[in-house]
Amino acid sequence: MVNLTYAPACNGASLPRFSDKVILPADILEQLVSARGLDLPHPLLFEARSGQARCFVGVKEFSSDEGEVQLPSLIADKLGLASGDTVAIEVCDDVPRGTKLSLRLTEIYPEIINWKWFLEANLSSYTTLTKGDILYIEKPHKVYELIVAETEPANSICLIDTDLDLDIQPLNDEMAREMARTSSEQNNQDPPLELQLGRSYTVKTNSTFHVLDADSFTPSITASLLVGDSADPSGFDLLVSTNKYVAKDSFIWSSIAGPKGSANYVTIDRASPLFGKTLFVLPVSWTGISSSFELRIGSSEQIMPTKSDNEIILSDQNIECSNCGATVAKNSLFLHQNFCFRNNIRCPKGCGKVFLKHVPESHWHCEDCNSYGDTPESFDIHQSLNHTEMSCEDCEEKPSFVNRIAYALHRATVCEGLLHECQFCHLELPRGKSTAEARLLSFSGHEFDCGSRTTECPKCDRITKLRELKSHLQLHDLERSHLPVPTVCSNVNCVRVSNGTNSPGLCDVCFGPSYAAVHDPDGKKLRSRLERRYVIQLTKGCGNSWCKNPECKSSGLQQYGSMKEVIEHVTRILSRSQEHLAFCVDESTTKKKLLVDFVMEDPGLKFAYEWVCKGVNEVDLNDSNESGRIAKLYSWLEDNAPELA
Ligand SMILES: [Zn+2]
Ligand SMILES: [Zn+2]
Ligand SMILES: [Zn+2]
Ligand SMILES: [Zn+2]
Ligand SMILES: [Zn+2]
Ligand SMILES: [Zn+2]
Ligand SMILES: [Zn+2]
Ligand SMILES: [Zn+2]
Structure with missing residues (x-):
């Protein structure tokens, strides 16, 4: 145990108000390593005490001055500390990883549509929670307050590397009713839109997808979610799939990997083998906070900003400041730079952002790709979407994927758990595990099995597997295309099929x-x-x-x-x-000839005159009216006559 002095904020570094991560002096770590070796508990937790008050804290850094501890104001308030007071700090091994967490709302936050997502994105500033605590989550526009109502397996639980069973409870019956009402309202809100090229829509990020009939679009479709005044564009993305199950873990195209700015784009290439005639577009919020956005759909040229929009107009009178990149009048450059070099700093990592005095700690650049952002939350989202391996639990072999983008593509296309309508039983079922043979034949695993049932071929009565019926019928088509063309009587009034042995070619x-x-x-x-x-x-x-x-x-x-x-x-x-x-x-041949003439006038007719004549003699025309006779003739042709090439 060591006694340290509480120093609210030294060296200009600032801790968030609502967190339990403290900054300790470096010698604490050295003492720990020399006492316990390198095999330190993970995460490293401490108990902080002042008089009767005590609480658990995690460590943000070991960088404070010797003998001093920096605490977020939440912890200082809990311990009743004022600047200069003494805090006792002791490492602590016995806080178990949490399995269950129940939080009770203190008020209704209708903008939070999914608490699990919201908390996953925002709990990272806490290492532990204790039953009876108030959990504060600070967002740019408000502070969310929740009561820690239940924790398992102990009164204090560690939140690091856990898979928490999360439960959100209303404060009282009245709030429960209100929550039920708003959630049903939200479900009724925002019906799916039928999106059209070149138009823009106001959409909410929630569970409703919008439908885009992409058939008339060429050559590539761009959809953009205009983030507008959102403080953090990384929290929002557009997801697109070719099936209605589009979700945060099931999509083919997304704006995730694209640059984050005032608009997030997704571009879909019609030439892609995954392209579908109907696209399902889902605007999502990774933080769980719902918001309204402008959604635009169009060709790339219509949507993407053109260069001229951003071009800085330089003229004889103006010049670009080499420090901040601003356009300034030539004659005031000296004055500007005099100020600029003292006050503005350009991000040394090359993103082009200019900051006042120093690059804030919250500005981040990803070490694994060229993304960057301005909030710790957006960094967490970036990491979890782009650089966190995921494995599919719905597939028997639990395949793993480099990140959510690859995982979601799998979930949206070939996953064994993806629902689809079976072409044989017409039920909506998971695709199931597929074999190489099934994939070769373009069947899902379920369809391959389901199609093993047998049926009778309607043409030849042979017993055939359902999944082979289509190719079996194609064989009949092939046979048909090799049939000799019937010879029709040369009498222009006659439609009988003849064997043509006499010289005038009459029947x-x-x-x-x-x-x-x-x-x-x-x-x-x-x-x-x-x-x-x-x-x-x-x-x-x-x-x-x-x-x-x-x-x-x-x-x-x-x-x-x-x-x-x-x-x-x-x-x-x-x-x-x-x-x-x-x-x-004779009279019946006259009627048949009229029917043949009528059918031959059909501009979409796919059959030769000779086959129409053969058909009119094969079909029983006696017991039906005219449209019935025509339908019978057409159906005979479909079944028996080869189509014109
Ligand atoms: Zn400047
Ligand atoms: Zn930067
Ligand atoms: Zn990255
Ligand atoms: Zn899968
Ligand atoms: Zn089936
Ligand atoms: Zn057959
Ligand atoms: Zn004849
Ligand atoms: Zn006559």
């Missing part, structure tokens, strides 16, 4: 009336029979009132008056290739 029904079992090596006799049949059709007609054949007198559409005109027309028709033959057909 058996259309050829029948012109068939004769006579020797006819050069086809002259057949031709004269066809001529005769055509002339009779044009002059006498087929006698059917429903005939729609324009080359038949019965249809009323025939337009050749004299026999001379008729003969000339028939000679012309038969001398050309047979594709203009127009013989009358």
Whole structure:
């Protein structure tokens, strides 16, 4: 035990008001090492006593003057100390690591939406808590007060390297009701927005994501969260994912690694293999304090500040001060620098920030990357997001990741615990552990197992695994694309599929009336029979009132008056290739032809005329109305006909 003198603030160094970390003289550490060796307890805790008052303290540094201790005012008040009083300090081994901490609110703080996050980000200035203490957390705009209601496993617990079970209690029933009301209000607030390119929105950092239909965006999308008047932009980020589970531990893109300033940006490249047509955007606060921000979405050019905004305008009259970088009039440079060199100091680590007199202790530069910031809290956030290893507990092999960014990418994409809708059972389930084979086939672990159930192929009745049905059906498609194109009767009024053995290419029904079992090596006799049949059709007609054949007198559409005109027309028709033959057909074929003509006018039709004709003969058209007949024909085509290339 040593007695030290309380020195409120020496050497201009300042301790935060609300902390339990003290500054001790260096010889205390030397004495400890010589008495106990280098194997000192971690963390190093001391009991500080003054009269009857006592409390536990941690150590910030061993740098005070010999015989003196510097205490945060919280500790000095607890011990009832005035400057120059004596404090007894003794190292202490028996404060256990905490397992449970219950805090009772003294008032409602509606801006704190997640106490766990808030405390994780802000408890680092304390090493111990004792039941009955008041826990003070100082933020730029207010001091939060909570009563330490319960601690486990002892009345005083150490907070370093612990995984605390944290519980926040209301002070009384009235506050409990108020908390329930505000939390349900908060849940109802801020419905998801449908974000649009080139617009800006006011958003809160909370658990609501916003949806961005990214389909029309080219080539890269930039979203920015304008931090505006926030004291500490490091506390806020934008997280983006391609699924609705976007959260602090599940995102693909984020503004975390980007520079922190008046706006935090996230840029999403459409060319990324992870890109999705729908993006889920979540503004978050790492400190647990909710705030409103302006959120802007646009192309990089629209959002990112252009150089000219920041360019310093130098002219003949102005010059840049080599110390602070300010633009000053040439003739006042001497005066300015006279002041500037005495009062302003530029950060020696090259961030460009200029401070009055000295670089404050709170200004930090990360040793592992080129980030920097201005509050201890932002340093903690930076470390925990960028340089703290994390492992995924939802994956069987508990893979570890270099930092939260890598961890969250895993959680948002391939994690065994990530929920997804199974394409076979259509339930929302975790993806499950996947094998190399499952990954190769682009199935989740669950889908690979779920798809092992069997089903009957609707085409060939073969028993197939669900997950193989798609590729099995593709085989049917492939087979189909090699099918020979059907031959359709050359009679323009007929849609029958023929085997095409006669020379005019007519189906058996259309050829029948012109068939004769006579020797006819050069086809002259057949031709004269066809001529005769055509002339009779044009002059006498087929006698059917429903005939729609324009080359038949019965249809009323025939337009050749004299026999001379008729003969000339028939000679012309038969001398050309047979594709203009127009013989009358029966009533059902007439209806089928009308249906084929109707379908062929569909500009989006993916099937050839010959397949439509085959379809119209395969489908039972009797028992349905017109739209039913069309639907039947289309569904036959989808199932049986190869699509046009
Ligand atoms: Zn200057
Ligand atoms: Zn700096
Ligand atoms: Zn860093
Ligand atoms: Zn995982
Ligand atoms: Zn399933
Ligand atoms: Zn099949
Ligand atoms: Zn025919
Ligand atoms: Zn006719």
